[in-house]
Amino acid sequence: MNIFQHSLTLILTLFLSIPPTTQQQLANTDLNALQQITYSLTDVNSGRFFATWNFTSPEYACSTFAGITCSVIGSQVRVTALYLGTGLSSSPGLAGTIPESVYQLTELTQLILYAGIVTGFIPSEIGRRLKNLRVVSLTGNRLTGAIPASFSELQNLHTLDLSHNKLTGDIPPELASLPDLRVLILSHNNLVGEIPDLSNESKLIHLDISKNNLTGMLPGSIPVTLRYMSLSSNALWGPVQYMTSSNLIYLDLSMNKFSGPIPGILFTSSVTSLFLQRNNFSGLLTSFSRSRSSAYGPGTTVDLSHNFLSGEIPDFLSTVETLFLNNNHFSGEVPAAYVSNVFAGMMRTLYLQHNYLTGFPGGNSMVLPDGAALCLSYNCMVPPAVGLMACPASAGGPVSRPFRQCGVFRGGDTMG
Template sequence: MAKPQFLLFLLLFFFLMYQQSLQQQQQQQQINAVDLAALHDIRNSLRDLPHSDFFSTWDFAAPNPCSTFTGLLCSPDPSASASATPLLRVTSLTLGTGLAGSSGLMGSISPALSNLTALTQIILYAGIVSGSIPPQLGTLKNLRVISLTNNRLSGPIPSSLSTLPNLHTLDLSGNQLGGPVPAGLTGLPSLRVLLLESNQLSGEFPNVSTQLLHLDLKNNRFSGVLPSLPSSLRYLSMSKNEMWGPLNVLEPLSELVYLDLSMNWFSGSIPETLFRSTLSSLLLQRNNLSGGVPKTKAVDATSYGEGSTVDLSHNLLSGELSPVLAGVEILFLNSNRLIGIVPDEYVQSVLVGSMKTLYLQHNYLSGFPLESGSPLPDSASLCLSYNCMIPPVRTMTCPANAGGLLSRPAYQCRLVHLGNAD
């Protein structure tokens, strides 16, 4: 009976000895003096807001900041001599906790950040840090991730960031940055994620020659036509800008699963290649798009599936509605110039519950083939008001902005069939 207890004692003894040896090794290691001085400058340029205690662990009297400072990751200096005590270099710096209860940091970003020459990642969580982005960041050739989000950074995006060969992710969203995007930025060979939404950036967005996967530019002041974009893109958002022109540049983007170009001035027809089930979010509302929904479908409409959303509302789409979108879960086609009878495939999708939202109000549609007394699922939201249906189909799930009129004036319905509707 004593043997298992003895073995357990030995295991515990060796574990404690290992822990003690590891602690002694860490205490012997020292941080690079240049990195330590840079951390001093960074600390002096920032401070905690009320309800934030991020810097509470930054005690420069500690023997090894790499093992005690919150937000710091270090690695041995590869240039150090093998016979010397290994020096540590800062490779990752996270400023702020990012926790819901933390108010973040205030101050500015110190140019001394560029002295952390082994840095591969810099993250600044939400706060009220202001001032410009130091152009000296462009000297950190090992950087793979720059994330400086939801603060009050202003000024331009430094053109020096266009010289970072290993940059994979650049996230500057939620700031007050202005001016154009440096042309070289969208040609960086390793860049895959570019997030610039919710700033005050302007001008024409440059052509993209790198294999981007994720591009988010929404809520800025970009103008001009769509740039050249790579076929690798899976996520593209340019909503709430001032862009115009046709959408034909999107035809080769076969990998897209999310597209949001809403609230711009785009015109012309919607490319047929965008009507596919693999593009599960297609948001083109509030533009000047014309033409119609394609008459044929390349895939089975039922393959759109759960979570799919298509919003083509508030455009100039005309003609009869084809069944191509009948499998979409949430579909907005309201406020267009669609005519004719709604295809039966849409009715059946609503009845079986696969289509949970169908808004067709404010068109010129003349029929919705729903048998009298057919119950709609409780989850269904169907709106058909202000069309040319006689008798009008009353639905109880229209939004408030649909208005109270069930039908259009008869003269408007006559004019649309003559091609003269406004």
């Protein structure tokens, strides 16, 4: 579990901590809604989850129903949190469809559907009638159709996770502007269209819309509160601008069609995990300086591989722990600072294969520390043996470029 998954777990834990359940009888409207749920959803592992949902008991106490939490509201005991499924990794989850009767649970603040094989549409009435919802998580199922536009009416919504489904259509444009929304995860779906404008007044801290079919350019601005943003594996294009969030730590724009130079703000800001691989970025990486509080060091990762970056490798990335610069048009010698940090164990991964580099300070007598990875294959030099031992299988081919490819560089191109 990485730091962002851990943070998300803490966020959900905060909102799942509701006053203890009561032994008083549930309100009839909620009992009816729960019964309707059992008609639409079944446990793939028969009997495990719904075993305690006994509608023949005269008690109907909240504590007798697995997966619900209740509170006394007025004079009635109402369901305030509904967790469908066990959430255990060993459980195949639930099957069926989400029943529209869910919207009868009008005091719900959390609606959680754990991973399973639930199909069908997300009922739009959820957004229209469950105005108290703070957390909606329907991840890891087979839900289809569009994200209900009515979700934009959930003014109290804090966390929305619809990831790992088969949702289609656009992202409702008002969704990202909800006043209390902090976590928005729509990754691993089939969403199309452009990224909605992200209001400067938005309070988002975590945005993940990766692995969809989104197109267009980046929005004009991003919220200053944002700490995690992943737009990976879409069809986004154009230059990268406006990345000015002072709190952004994790940024993944990989596997898109972004082009032009990489803006210096991405190197001088607080970003310590930067993934820009497999795009069409070009131009030089000039030297940038970072503040001491956001300096590269242990735990940092920068991946600029599979682009069209050229010129000499600058020194400012020499303190990154995991660095991928392979499959670009870099030329000149590998900076000495990189070499010393690799062999001192400070830089754990340095991939430089498939460039036009002409020299590597050091020789075959140098020994890589345990766990370090260095690859120098297919450059304009004969790499030392130590620079070939950790190359991935994808490096392939001869250890050096053909001489005809290693002419004079002008603007990143070779002259034969």
